[in-house]
Amino acid sequence: MKTLIIGSGLAGITLVRELRKRDKAREIVVITADNGSFYSKPSLSNAFAAGKTAASLVLTPAAKLEQDLDILIMAQTAVAGIDAARREVICTQDTLPYDQLVLAVGASQIPLNLAGDGVADVISVNDLADYAHLRRQxxxxxxxxxxxxGLIGCEFANDLHLGGYTVDVYDQAEQALGRLLPPAAAQRMQDKLSALGIRFHLGSRLEAIQRDGERYVLIDRQGTARPYDVVLSAIGLRPNLALAKTAGLTTGLGIVTDATLRTSDPAIYALGDCVETGGRFLPYVMPIMQGAKKLAATLCGQPEPVDYPAMPIVIKTPACPTVVSPPPSADGHWEETPAENGLRGLFIDRAAGRPSGFVLQGDCTKERMALAASMPPLGLH
Ligand SMILES: Cc1cc2nc3c(=O)[nH]c(=O)nc-3n(C[C@H](O)[C@H](O)[C@H](O)COP(=O)(O)OP(=O)(O)OC[C@H]3O[C@@H](n4cnc5c(N)ncnc54)[C@H](O)[C@@H]3O)c2cc1C
Structure with missing residues (x-):
């Protein structure tokens, strides 16, 4: 049995670890466009203030992974296509056969659709090489x-402020963290970050980024222009679908899989930020950890559907510690209560009449484990 995995991020490497717990013998090859070193991607948005370089964020170099896990890592190798009928992966130099193929190709930053000659220099941070570039800039x-x-923008704002920079945050939405947090929690986050000196420009329609010598001028629809030394984009990620499309796989927002993470081709599976399962796109660590265990069982001949529990997300903003467990369905309402040195919010599911999501801030974050255990599972429809 030859299992080929494309991608050496958290999804690809966690899956290898889970597979090796079950099967020491099978041939596993990981093909990756990057250098194959294992690192914790969430650390990218709280590493600056801690003075961490890209090199110091590497947890396990590729050569050590190969040795420890008895795998071959083909690093700096971009896969150009998949011939699903022949069960072959097409790289620039080589064609590699597989019995089982796993796409763990992640997601990419959505490009900033603005005018101006400064747009090309805007930085986004989605891997170690991007982080090294940010530090240089x-x-x-x-x-x-x-x-x-959003989550990544607010985390970088807090981290870069702690690193000694003057930080302004722009969003077209009227609320920070609008997709994750209910209004009072979002306002509290904004207030805490503002109290540090971080300036928010919400409801702001940016039109252009123009170069002005060494600086970049952000211009909004009202014609307001403000200059900065560096511009960082954190407007969100979208799954990498190009490879799946070469294989003729069903795609939507992500690579569409069933509950066993199998795609529309019976020999091809997908895991991590590239996946859409049951209509959900869950670009976070916990779904990968849960999914990798189940997928390893499935690949070893014991199909196990993923079954996500409530998966709270920790927002790494030291100025406003926050944990949010998004509700499985938006049909309901939030009840948010300020507490001493914190905030507690529950999402009440309309049909069930009971809490199905929560947000905790400040001292209330201590309640996270107990609350998470009382939440219903995410459920895939
Ligand atoms: C700054 C930041 C902070 C975050 N913080 C948190 C957090 O606090 N909590 C949380 O739960 N989640 C957080 N996340 C999300 C979390 O990090 C991701 O969900 C997770 O790391 C995704 O892992 P992945 O393996 O699916 O994708 P990736 O790590 O992106 O890996 C994709 C892999 O595919 C390879 N690849 C892609 N295309 C090809 C190709 N054509 N050929 C060969 N190889 C290819 C790449 O080289 C890479 O190795 C954060 C994300 C970011 C960017």
Missing amino acids: LEGKRSIAIVGA
């Missing part, structure tokens, strides 16, 4: 504009 600089006030 920040050397000797002072001011940063972050476009996108």
Whole structure:
């Protein structure tokens, strides 16, 4: 049995670890466009203030992974296509056969659709090489504009502020973290970050980024222009679908899989940020950890559907510690209660009449484990 995995991120490597617990003998090959080193991607948005370089974020170099896990890693190798009928993966130099193929190709930053000659220089951070680039660009600089006030934008804002930079955050939405947090929790986050000196420009329609010597000028629809040394985009990720399309797989928002993470081709599976299962796109660590265990069983001949419990997300903003467990369905309402030095919010599911999601901030984050255990599973429809 030859299992080929495309991608050496958290999804690809966690799956290898789970497979090896069950099967020491099978041939496993990991093909990856990057250098194959294992690192924790969530650390990218809280590493700067801690003075971490890209090299110091590497947890396990590729050569050690190969040795420890008895696998072959084909690093710096971009897969160009998949011939699903022949069960072959097409790389620039080679064609590789497989019995089982797993797509763990992740997601990419959505490009900033703005005018101006500064747009090409906008940085986004989605892997170690991007983080190294950000650090180089920040050397000797002072001011940063972050476009996108979501989870990653707010985390970078807090981290780069702690790193000594002047930070402005832009978003077209009226609320920071609008997709994850209910209004009072979002406002509390914004207030805490603002109290540090981070400036929010919400409801802001940016039109262009123009170069002005060494600086970049952000111009909004009203014609307001503000200059910055560096511009970072954190407007969101979308799954990498190009390879799946070469194989003729069904895709939607992500690579569509059933509950066993099998795609529309019976020999091809998908895991991680590239996946859409039961209509859900869950680009977070916990679904990968849960999914890798189940997929390893499935690949070893004991199909196990994924069955996600409530999976709280920790927002790494030291100025406003926050944990949110998004409800499985938006049909209901939030009840948010300020507490001493914190906030507690419950999402009440309309049909069930009971809590199905929560948000905790400040001292209330201590309640996270107990609350998570009382939440219904995510459920896949
Ligand atoms: C800054 C940041 C902070 C985050 N913080 C959190 C957090 O606090 N909590 C949380 O739960 N989640 C967080 N996330 C999300 C989490 O990190 C991701 O869900 C997870 O790392 C995704 O892993 P992955 O393996 O699916 O994708 P990736 O790590 O993106 O791996 C994709 C792999 O596919 C390879 N690849 C792609 N295309 C090809 C090709 N054509 N040929 C060969 N190889 C290819 C790439 O080289 C790479 O090795 C954060 C994400 C970011 C960017």
